[in-house]
Amino acid sequence: MDKQINILKNEPLSKYSFTRTGGPADFIAFPKSVDEVRSLVKQAKNDDLPITVLGNASNLIIKDGGINGLVIMLTDMNSISCDNHEIVADAGASYIDVTIEAQRNSLSGLEFAAGIPGSVGGAIYMNAGAYGGETDKIVKSVVVLTNDAQIKSLSNQELHFGYRHSLIQENDYIVLQATFELQSGDSNDIQLEMDHFNSLRASKQPLDLPSCGSVFKRPVGNFAGKLIHDSGLQGYQSGGAQVSTKHAGFIVNVDHANATDYLDVIHHVQAVVETNYNIHLETEVRIIGRDK
Ligand SMILES: Cc1cc2nc3c(=O)[nH]c(=O)nc-3n(C[C@H](O)[C@H](O)[C@H](O)COP(=O)(O)OP(=O)(O)OC[C@H]3O[C@@H](n4cnc5c(N)ncnc54)[C@H](O)[C@@H]3O)c2cc1C
Structure with a gap:
């Protein structure tokens, strides 16, 4: 593997997962740029190592035997920028930080995500949602790295979003960046809505203990x-x-x-x-x- 990129061997993933469980990764890398992700993917292919991508590890149970091959954790790729009604965020950016950036810029649409503790990449992968909002309603496009190391932009329609589902679950694409399209709003109202959702969460969810959020999908017609x-x-x-x-x-x-x-x-x-x-x-x- 590349000597330039920080790669740890036999690293316990319980250090990173929200459940505080999980065995070791054979290798784990924390790339800081798209070029580094690309070079890791190429090397892993050359070395015949399977690749697993992690965001914030907030929706995972990693088995006790750990992960075979290379884990790429994207949390060091976390820049967020705002231009007019759009927010562009790297895949490893915290989704909560994106909601804070939206509020600061008086942009509405992301309030529902104020307490979702994942990354942008994980939110796209899962089509994360809460309190009637869902990621697919505000995603304009997503930049991915394909399994043959090509960079490609996918529109919202091309991402085939569904309930806790997106196209990313069906292939080996790595989400690199997402663009969210939001609407002008009043920053105080946006903050109040975010605070409201966060206090609902705190009253209903065991946030003081490690967990991975809701373990099961909502069955049709039930909870x-x-x-x-x-x-x-x-x-x-x-x-x-x-x-x-x-x-x-x-x-x-x-x-x-x-x-x-x-x-x-x-x-x-x-x-x-x-x-x-x-x-x-x-x-x-x-x-x-x-x-x-
Ligand atoms: C206390 C708590 C509350 C939660 N509340 C909610 C909620 O209200 N709504 C909700 O939807 N979820 C909720 N979750 C679950 C979780 O936060 C979301 O599913 C989140 O979107 C997962 O993001 P992550 O970055 O942590 O993904 P991870 O757990 O790191 O990964 C999840 C999956 O996404 C894949 N993945 C991650 N990043 C990428 C990438 N860049 N490219 C390709 N694949 C990638 C991983 O391989 C994995 O299969 C909650 C979790 C906790 C612990």
Whole structure:
């Protein structure tokens, strides 16, 4: 691998993941520019190493065996700029920072994301959303690196957004940058809306404990949290992972959990809800890596 770019070997990913779980990455790199990402991708291909891209690791369960090959973590590529009604942000920029930049520039449309703790790349990948807002409503275009190391711009339509879904999930594209198109608004109103959403979050979500947010997607015509609550599963614990007593859709790390504890809780919840309601809860969180 390239000697110029900071690459760590055998680095525990529990240091980076929001659940504080996950085994080591064979290699992890923190590129600072598109050129560095490109050169990492080319070298990994030459060395026959699989590549995994991480944003803020806030929607992941990384298995205890860690990740094979090269992990590229984009958090050092984080510039954000504003021009008229548009905000251009690097993939590794914090989505929350983008909402702050929008508010500072009296731009409305991103208020819903005020408390989503991911990166811009992760928000595009997941089509992150909250409180009736969704990323696809404000994305104009996205710059990606294709698997043959070409840079390409994709329009909103080309990204095939759906509920917690985008085209990026179907190929190996790496999101490098996104352009958001917003509307003029009143900066005080925007701030009030953001504060309102953040206080709703604080009142309903266990933000004091490590978690990966809502673990399950919303099943059609229902709510995962309600099915889990009504099944009496809040407080169910395996090892150090527990179905939150504050928000049934969250699984929190209450006592040095590992990824196996998380997966055990997920499988138990899925089995009980399936028995009770004949509904399969599909995970929203991405489960990646190898078994120990
Ligand atoms: C307390 C809490 C609250 C949350 N609330 C919400 C919420 O309200 N709404 C919501 O939608 N989500 C929520 N989440 C989940 C999470 O923050 C979002 O899904 C977020 O968009 C994930 O971004 P990330 O950068 O952390 O992605 P990561 O967790 O790093 O990665 C998620 C997936 O995206 C891929 N990916 C990341 N960056 C790139 C890139 N640049 N190019 C290609 N692929 C990439 C990864 O490979 C992985 O498969 C919450 C999480 C927590 C912990």
